Amino acid sequence: xxxxxxxILSLIIIVICLPYLITFVVQGDFLSPDGKKDQxxxxxxxxRQEDTAKLISLLAAQMPVTFExxxxxxxxxxxxxxxxxxxxxxQAEPEGVSNEDLRKTLGAEEYQxxxxxxxxxxxxxxxxxxxxxxxxVQLPYHFVSAGQTREPLLQDGKEKTPYLKSVSxxxxxxxxxxxxxxxxxxxxxxxxxxxxxxxIKFENTKELEKLAEVTKRDSASxxxxxxxxxxxxxxxxxxxALSLNSACFSIKNIDKKVRIVTKGYGSGYGMSQFGANxxxxxxxxxxxxxxxxxxxxIGKL
Numbered sequence: 358x359x360x361x362x363x364x365i366l367s368l369i370i371i372v373i374c375l376p377y378l379i380t381f382v383v384q385g386d387f388l389s390p391d392g393k394k395d396q397x398x399x400x401x402x403x404x405r406q407e408d409t410a411k412l413i414s415l416l417a418a419q420m421p422v423t424f425e426x427x428x429x430x431x432x433x434x435x436x437x438x439x440x441x442x443x444x445x446x447x448q449a450e451p452e453g454v455s456n457e458d459l460r461k462t463l464g465a466e467e468y469q470x471x472x473x474x475x476x477x478x479x480x481x482x483x484x485x486x487x488x489x490x491x492x493x494v495q496l497p498y499h500f501v502s503a504g505q506t507r508e509p510l511l512q513d514g515k516e517k518t519p520y521l522k523s524v525s526x527x528x529x530x531x532x533x534x535x536x537x538x539x540x541x542x543x544x545x546x547x548x549x550x551x552x553x554x555x556x557i558k559f560e561n562t563k564e565l566e567k568l569a570e571v572t573k574r575d576s577a578s579x580x581x582x583x584x585x586x587x588x589x590x591x592x593x594x595x596x597x598a599l600s601l602n603s604a605c606f607s608i609k610n611i612d613k614k615v616r617i618v619t620k621g622y623g624s625g626y627g628m629s630q631f632g633a634n635x636x637x638x639x640x641x642x643x644x645x646x647x648x649x650x651x652x653x654x655i656g657k658l
Contacts, residue, residue: 414453425637499623528635553598
């Protein structure tokens with residue numbers, strides 16, 4: 358009789374556990390019968406490991422691995438924040454370096470050393486994101502500012518990104534990418550503008566003001582508006598049309614040619630990576646760097 362009871366109990370246990378065993382064999386993860394992921398410490402650990410790999414690939418794509426560790430840690434927090442924001446708002450996640458290209462990006466000879474550096478930057482800032490009103494935010498950043506980062510964007514007369522601020526980043530003047538000077542003929546300028554703005558009719562002219570004239574700048578000297586023959590376009594759109602390094606530019610007619618002087622490299626919003634690296638060289642830690650460039654608090658996922 359006792360043996361019969363044991364057999365029945367064994368069959369009951371097998372029936373109860375069968376959905377878990379089948380799911381594990383088929384999907385390679387512990388899921389409950391209703392399809393939800395197991396929240397066990399082992400499953401959470403694996404999820405964290407996957408996030409670490411993702412963040413390492415993002416960090417490798419976003420900042421030179423030769424930069425100071427505290428600057429890399431600051432970028433780690435930015436990468437994690439933008440990843441969290443994308444997930445929370447059902448947006449496309451930022452893309453990092455593929456596994457195939459990671460060795461090339463980090464350098465074959467220094468690969469292991471640099472990989473461990475990035476891994477430590479991610480792990481030492483584990484779970485940290487920048488928040489505004491206790492929510493993850495989308496954090497812009499750029500490589501080199503024009504000496505000062507840009508003020509917050511406006512939308513309907515209100516600050517669209519109140520966690521951004523305009524601050525001095527004078528260290529950026531040291532960068533090789535800080536300044537670029539180029540010359541175009543009037544015809545070259547016209548061709549580029551016609552290609553970028555096909556709805557505008559351009560006439561052959563050697564008067565720069567009739568082709569393009571800067572009409573408005575922000576407090577950091579980035580161009581907000583450029584007047585073209587039939588309409589005004591944003592400084593960012595104009596910079597993109599001419600493949601300029603940033604929207605902090607000036608255009609001038611010199612010796613029958615158009616001289617374009619561009620300062621900075623990138624959007625000018627948020628953290629200057631070059632500036633952050635210079636701060637790290639001076640002994641500033643990643644938390645102080647982030648606090649300098651953003652009006653946001655460090656929180657946890």
